[in-house]
Amino acid sequence: MATNPHNSERRLRAGVVGVGGIAREHVKGYRAAGVDVVAICDIDPAVLEDRANAWDIPTTYLDYERMLAESELDVVSISTPVSTHHPITLAAAKAGVHVLCEKPISLDLEKAREMIEACDRAGVTLMIGHQLRSAGAVAKAKQLINEGAIGDVTFVRLRQAHDWGGLDAVRPSFATRESGGGGTLLDNGCHLMDLARHLVGDVENVYTRMATLRWPIELEDTSLVSVRFKSGALGSIENSWTATGWEEAFWVYGTRGSLEWTNRHQEPVLVHSFRESPATTWAETDVARVDFAGEAPHVRHVRAFVEAVQGQRDVACTGEDGLEAVRMVLAAYDSAHAGREVALSDASVTLSEANA
Numbered sequence: 133m134a135t136n137p138h139n140s141e142r143r144l145r146a147g148v149v150g151v152g153g154i155a156r157e158h159v160k161g162y163r164a165a166g167v168d169v170v171a172i173c174d175i176d177p178a179v180l181e182d183r184a185n186a187w188d189i190p191t192t193y194l195d196y197e198r199m200l201a202e203s204e205l206d207v208v209s210i211s212t213p214v215s216t217h218h219p220i221t222l223a224a225a226k227a228g229v230h231v232l233c234e235k236p237i238s239l240d241l242e243k244a245r246e247m248i249e250a251c252d253r254a255g256v257t258l259m260i261g262h263q264l265r266s267a268g269a270v271a272k273a274k275q276l277i278n279e280g281a282i283g284d285v286t287f288v289r290l291r292q293a294h295d296w297g298g299l300d301a302v303r304p305s306f307a308t309r310e311s312g313g314g315g316t317l318l319d320n321g322c323h324l325m326d327l328a329r330h331l332v333g334d335v336e337n338v339y340t341r342m343a344t345l346r347w348p349i350e351l352e353d354t355s356l357v358s359v360r361f362k363s364g365a366l367g368s369i370e371n372s373w374t375a376t377g378w379e380e381a382f383w384v385y386g387t388r389g390s391l392e393w394t395n396r397h398q399e400p401v402l403v404h405s406f407r408e409s410p411a412t413t414w415a416e417t418d419v420a421r422v423d424f425a426g427e428a429p430h431v432r433h434v435r436a437f438v439e440a441v442q443g444q445r446d447v448a449c450t451g452e453d454g455l456e457a458v459r460m461v462l463a464a465y466d467s468a469h470a471g472r473e474v475a476l477s478d479a480s481v482t483l484s485e486a487n488a
């Protein structure tokens with residue numbers, strides 16, 4: 133069983149394993165939530181030293197087992213490459229430490245299941261880093277959908293697209309099947325698979341088209357997944373490394389209204405369209421602009437994790453949610469290779485099987 137009593141009088145102690153690109157957001161999130169980041173770990177000594185200095189972290193480790201044994205952590209973020217999420221989560225569970233694991237949970241559904249079961253057995257929280265769930269626009273949209281503001285959802289269109297920030301090559305760790313596992317369908321798509329389930333519900337089947345159109349890489353840089361939800365609603369999941377700039381957006385249509393958000397809007401606003409006035413036209417509808425300014429999604433997600441550990445709210449994205457997002461990705465790859473619709477119940481159980 134977990135040994136960490138979490139009461140509001142004691143500040144929680146956090147560790148971070150893997151201090152590359154995304155780890156910074158975890159450190160920011162813990163600090164915003166009033167948690168002390170007491171130790172960090174990385175297998176690269178130069179990166180470790182650089183981050184310890186930049187973030188003013190007192191203790192560093194090259195070995196996560198030692199950090200878990202010595203640092204008296206309450207919570208740990210796992211922000212290492214996906215192949216390491218499984219062993220590090222199992223070790224954290226064994227040490228009685230609550231886990232915030234980056235996405236995707238694992239590229240193997242059986243390993244994801246073991247991670248969930250290990251945390252359950254140890255009585256520790258497992259949350260997955262699909263931070264879009266905590267984004268202000270998504271939280272507002274989810275609230276409006278739950279309140280029935282747009283009626284029954286009929287269609288959802290989700291988009292995440294970028295061009296690697298204008299680099300002249302795909303970042304090396306993402307560019308090959310060996311290091312990245314998959315292309316944009318995996319890297320960006322797993323966030324949107326989770327978002328689709330979060331906003332609309334479980335998925336029955338998927339149909340995928342994907343292509344490599346811009347970069348000289350062996351992985352897809354463009355993908356389009358057509359989704360049928362168990363509710364009967366349809367969806368379109370669009371991912372690309374061939375956009376210009378950075379676009380993240382969703383559109384949700386329902387029987388009584390629609391919701392629209394894109395980061396290309398100047399203002400952080402969720403647009404809620406509906407028809408109440410009798411004299412509106414095709415182009416003009418009633419519109420409510422819903423504000424959601426606040427902290428960045430990653431910071432909100434880490435805060436949500438801390439609040440779940442403290443028993444103040446449910447886990448925002450469970451291990452099970454992370455597993456189902458990966459199942460959708462695997463079914464989507466199966467579909468792309470087979471050239472036909474694939475039911476989630478028939479999905480491959482590992483990415484290597486899906487891409488065999």
Ligand SMILES: NC(=O)c1ccc[n+]([C@@H]2O[C@H](COP(=O)([O-])OP(=O)(O)OC[C@H]3O[C@@H](n4cnc5c(N)ncnc54)[C@H](O)[C@@H]3O)[C@@H](O)[C@H]2O)c1
Nearest residue numbers: 150151152153154173174175176211212213214234235261
């Ligand atoms: N939620 C998001 O929006 C988001 C964004 C980017 C990355 N990610 C995810 O976060 C994870 C890390 O991605 P990144 O872009 O930060 O990668 P990165 O390569 O920049 O950093 C990973 C770090 O982990 C270290 N590492 C590798 N194996 C280790 C081990 N066994 N023990 C300790 N350290 C180890 C590496 O040395 C490296 O410094 C991936 O799962 C990725 O998909 C999520």
